[in-house]
Amino acid sequence: MGLGVESVFGDSVVTTKLDTAVNWARSYSMWPMVFGTACCGIEFMSVAAAKYDLSRFGAEVVRFSPRQADLMIVAGTISFKQAPVLKKIYDQMCEPKWVISMGACACSGGFYDNYTTVQGIDEIIPVDEYIAGCPPRPEAVLDAIMRIQKKSEDESIIKERAKNFKGYLDA
Amino acid sequence: MLKPDMIVNPSELKSTIKNLKDKESFTLLLDITAIDYLKFPVKQPTRFALVYILRDASFKKSVTIKTYVDDATLSVPSLTDIYFAADWAERETFDQYGIKFEGHPNLKRVLNHHQFEGHPLRKDYNITDRQICTETEGLMDEMPKLLTSKGYTQQEQDDMMYLNIGPSHPASHGTIRNFLALEGETIKACVTEIGYLHRGFEKSCETHTYSQIIPYTDRLNYCSAILNNIGYCKTIEEMLDIQITDRAQFIRVIIGELSRIIDHIVCNAANMVDLGGLTNFWFIFSARDKAYDLLSKLTGARLTNSYTRVGGLEYDLYDGFAQDLEDVLKAVEQGTVDALSLVEHNRIFHDRTQDVGVITKEFAISAGITGVNLRAAGVNYDIRKTNPYYHYDSFDFDVVLGSHGDVYDRIMCKFEEMRQSIRIIRQAMKNLPDGEVNVYAPDVLLPAKKDVYGNIEGLMNQFKLTFEGIKVPQGEYYSATEAGNGELGFYVVSDGSGTPYKVKCRPPCFYALGAYSKIVEGGMIADAVVTMASMNFIAGEFDR
Ligand code: SF4
Numbered sequence: 017m018g019l020g021v022e023s024v025f026g027d028s029v030v031t032t033k034l035d036t037a038v039n040w041a042r043s044y045s046m047w048p049m050v051f052g053t054a055c056c057g058i059e060f061m062s063v064a065a066a067k068y069d070l071s072r073f074g075a076e077v078v079r080f081s082p083r084q085a086d087l088m089i090v091a092g093t094i095s096f097k098q099a100p101v102l103k104k105i106y107d108q109m110c111e112p113k114w115v116i117s118m119g120a121c122a123c124s125g126g127f128y129d130n131y132t133t134v135q136g137i138d139e140i141i142p143v144d145e146y147i148a149g150c151p152p153r154p155e156a157v158l159d160a161i162m163r164i165q166k167k168s169e170d171e172s173i174i175k176e177r178a179k180n181f182k183g184y185l186d187a
Numbered sequence: 188m189l190k191p192d193m194i195v196n197p198s199e200l201k202s203t204i205k206n207l208k209d210k211e212s213f214t215l216l217l218d219i220t221a222i223d224y225l226k227f228p229v230k231q232p233t234r235f236a237l238v239y240i241l242r243d244a245s246f247k248k249s250v251t252i253k254t255y256v257d258d259a260t261l262s263v264p265s266l267t268d269i270y271f272a273a274d275w276a277e278r279e280t281f282d283q284y285g286i287k288f289e290g291h292p293n294l295k296r297v298l299n300h301h302q303f304e305g306h307p308l309r310k311d312y313n314i315t316d317r318q319i320c321t322e323t324e325g326l327m328d329e330m331p332k333l334l335t336s337k338g339y340t341q342q343e344q345d346d347m348m349y350l351n352i353g354p355s356h357p358a359s360h361g362t363i364r365n366f367l368a369l370e371g372e373t374i375k376a377c378v379t380e381i382g383y384l385h386r387g388f389e390k391s392c393e394t395h396t397y398s399q400i401i402p403y404t405d406r407l408n409y410c411s412a413i414l415n416n417i418g419y420c421k422t423i424e425e426m427l428d429i430q431i432t433d434r435a436q437f438i439r440v441i442i443g444e445l446s447r448i449i450d451h452i453v454c455n456a457a458n459m460v461d462l463g464g465l466t467n468f469w470f471i472f473s474a475r476d477k478a479y480d481l482l483s484k485l486t487g488a489r490l491t492n493s494y495t496r497v498g499g500l501e502y503d504l505y506d507g508f509a510q511d512l513e514d515v516l517k518a519v520e521q522g523t524v525d526a527l528s529l530v531e532h533n534r535i536f537h538d539r540t541q542d543v544g545v546i547t548k549e550f551a552i553s554a555g556i557t558g559v560n561l562r563a564a565g566v567n568y569d570i571r572k573t574n575p576y577y578h579y580d581s582f583d584f585d586v587v588l589g590s591h592g593d594v595y596d597r598i599m600c601k602f603e604e605m606r607q608s609i610r611i612i613r614q615a616m617k618n619l620p621d622g623e624v625n626v627y628a629p630d631v632l633l634p635a636k637k638d639v640y641g642n643i644e645g646l647m648n649q650f651k652l653t654f655e656g657i658k659v660p661q662g663e664y665y666s667a668t669e670a671g672n673g674e675l676g677f678y679v680v681s682d683g684s685g686t687p688y689k690v691k692c693r694p695p696c697f698y699a700l701g702a703y704s705k706i707v708e709g710g711m712i713a714d715a716v717v718t719m720a721s722m723n724f725i726a727g728e729f730d731r
Contacts, residue, residue, distance in 0.1 A: 051355060052361075053355075053361065053362045053383065053384050053726065054361075054384055054386075054406070054409065054726060054727055055405075055406055055409035055490055055491060055727065057361070058409055058410060058453065058490060059489070059490055061453075061472075062472075062476065062479070062489075065468070065469065065472045065473075065476065066469050066472065066473050066476070067473065067476045080355070080356060080357040092384070093384060093386050095300075095382075095383060095384060095385055095386065096300060096317065096318060096319055096320045097299070097300035097320050097323075097382050097383050097385065098354065098362060098383045098384070099319075099320060100320060100321060100322055100323050101323060101354055101355055101383070102355075105355060127391075127402070127403075128386045128387060128391065129314075129315060130314050130315060130386070130387035130390055130391055131307050131312070131313075131314060131315065131316055131317055131318070131387055131390065132299070132307075132317075132385050132386060132387045133317075133386055133387065135317075150491060151489075151490050151491065153489065184319065185319075185321065
């Protein structure tokens, strides 16, 4: 078993930049931490199920453990009561980490313009990719995951991401 | 004028309700809510009124009781000693309106966060006044009290392990938080905290027209959005005294039952994942994906369909619908058989589900549990049979009953209800009448596009309905349907304008969740997880 390259390269040495090698590995082994709170979370279940098959992107290991995850997908409405919980889980994830905001609610509060709903999770944590829709179709989620893969490919592993972000819960 | 059935003095409230329960066997407390008359066009005796909705033991009759709350004290006696369901219902009313219930053992907020000030559903609370919550609640105000009431000494309490499950936890199915006191793996006490998905449904209803609310109802129980659409539209139609066409009724039945199937699929699939069986999930979810393809063809959306309109439906069925539907039904049948073949004779499955999470009949009724959870306990209550609407009495189908009320019963009842729904759908498809799907009512339904663009009356009509909304006669009204989780009721107060004065949703799983902590106490953590999954808690519904 191998990747197939051994038939071409034999046991020769391949040189590459560390960034390239690590990023390549990272982008095809995303571990999503799904912060699914509402309807969008149900659509995420469809993304993971047989038809849309998230595992084609190497991102099927859905863990609810922030320590093991490097991609946070916020799927659903975030209320003010939930906000500190979301922030805490984001903080517990190790670097490097990416965040996808799935659906109108997570991006902007959606059509819940009222006393309880946070008007976009970027008031609390930094976001890398936004997905429109209420809920977005599974294809749109896959698209965002591919965009994150692209993003993670041309970043340097020694640079800390999103360190200048300040949300309203970062006192 | 639409009126509540009874108006009583606050001083007689408790005795009246107790009488109704004891003498006329109104055993089910469906809901409690308040109305703030501050901005109501007709002067009322006091600012706040409370509404209690009860149902009798035959489940055929419901009664709404209203009482005007004294402005000076803003307090009424609590009913927690009569109905278990009153516990959370009163807490919610206190939270949203600030009305106190004397004698309530634990009167604190339930939907809004503990740092919240004021009461959002009061008419003088501005809808966009947001309040930031900076920390989560410890729940250590409730837990010691609860343990002490169960007779544990301070020493024993110190020796217990306290564990927090949720609000973001794979086993909590949505944003529920359970705070447990454990001895080993046995749950000695459990406190449930909700409100993490409180999205202000009821307040939002007060700033939108009747038609604009339909998309909000989708997001109550997002596993069976159309059933919520139907429940809401049916209430408004009854208030307007509109009879929708036969064809619309049949289509509502067909699509509604399909939604019920999807709802049960999600619940059972997730339940079996919690038991460790992922294969079942693939088997039954593939049928669900087929159903979603059909729904997106029909309504344009997969999950949040907003398919019904007050007075009918958004679209008629498309060409080839019958074939697509039959394919879906076949896939569901196949998926059910496949999934069941894995668990039916599986010893582990039986051990993990039988005699686990038992809900007794008496407790279920007292806690206000309805739907499959109640039927699995052996109580024959299904609104489709007791108060048939949309010709349900002409369809041949069985009410599915369990005998134990355990997790096994609930799973199997859901599987069987899926079969019954398929039966109903097939009969309805066979007898589907021709004709229009919308009633002719220019003051309720938007005109055809050719009129909007073609003549001034059509254009005006469109304008008036869009900007002013449907004018519903003044008064208040309660109506209920059998939704995925049980009795889904809407209590609507109209001031005669195009926007409801108040909409209260009676969410079935709010009451089931209120009872959850009592059901799992004494059991093991692992059992609590499957019990939770089997009761189908949908955060959008109990938190609204
Ligand atoms: S964006 Fe829409 S579908 Fe997603 S959680 Fe919000 S209301 Fe639900």
